Amino acid sequence: MAEASRDQDGEHGSIGRTLEVIGDRWTMLVLRDAFRGIRRFDHLCADLGIARPVLADRLRKLVAAGLLSRVRYQDHPARYEYHLTPMGIELSPALVALMRWGDKWLAGGGRDVQLVHGPCGTELQQAFWCTRCQTTFGPLAIRASVGPAPATA
């Protein structure tokens, strides 16, 4: 009886389709951690404070969707970790846009944080790809330099 109203699946354009993949309470956070270099199950679990079955489910879905790949990093007891694929990496502009918006409007004050790539000082507007260093880098560098931009250093 609710089948007719389940039309939100894909019926809402690109945004709708996108939200079906990353539009839940945890997925974006898992992805953000992936950008930060957190790739193992228990580490993610601890960092996010997410329930294990929920994390397992999100990882499975992200792998199925193609945003993450499950790569074995050890053999004897087979162990896996999750790496961002190009598809996942390309979500970074959206992630950064969301971060910047949150920094500007949700901090409590009028705090207009600049996102800066620690190593080279280049301000980040779009993504985690630094045109000066020609590498992608994790938000750890960003987090480390959150605050007012270094004075024209």
Added chain:
Amino acid sequence: MAEASRDQDGEHGSIGRTLEVIGDRWTMLVLRDAFRGIRRFDHLCADLGIARPVLADRLRKLVAAGLLSRVRYQDHPARYEYHLTPMGIELSPALVALMRWGDKWLAGGGRDVQLVHGPCGTELQQAFWCTRCQTTFGPLAIRASVGPAPATA
């Protein structure tokens, strides 16, 4: 008993805070419709196929959060509509980033859609603000021109 684990509120950085405001199944869609110029309750309800109480709840939260403002547009039976505030408008880069990502990766093929401002042909990378026309415009213009970019027009 679950209070100790409710730490995800604001504990996950800008992204976490942002997701608390717009990170649910409907909010982004409501916002997208606002960008498209859909501002009345029943219109939103019909366009999204969202349940009325849910829509009412989202609108209330969005107004409380400062993304939307409730403006009266008629007096006798007082009628209201919802307008994007500057705070809401500034979410457009994120919205566009999400759209572009969805267009690129979720269309089914390798379809690399260009978002173009219909009236002037300028490709949209960031937001609904067109630097050539010096106006913001709704995604209706985008939707109307979804497809391959006009050949170097």
Added chain:
DNA sequence: CAGGATCCAAATGGATACTG
């Protein structure tokens, strides 16, 4: 037209314990 009130079905999430 713009909601509020109710009620209920279903999805979600967490805690805990168990396994390879």
Added chain:
DNA sequence: CAGTATCCATTTGGATCCTG
């Protein structure tokens, strides 16, 4: 360490009806 299996509490969402 990396999950899976249960079980249960809470939340969410939808349908329907009512009101100004």
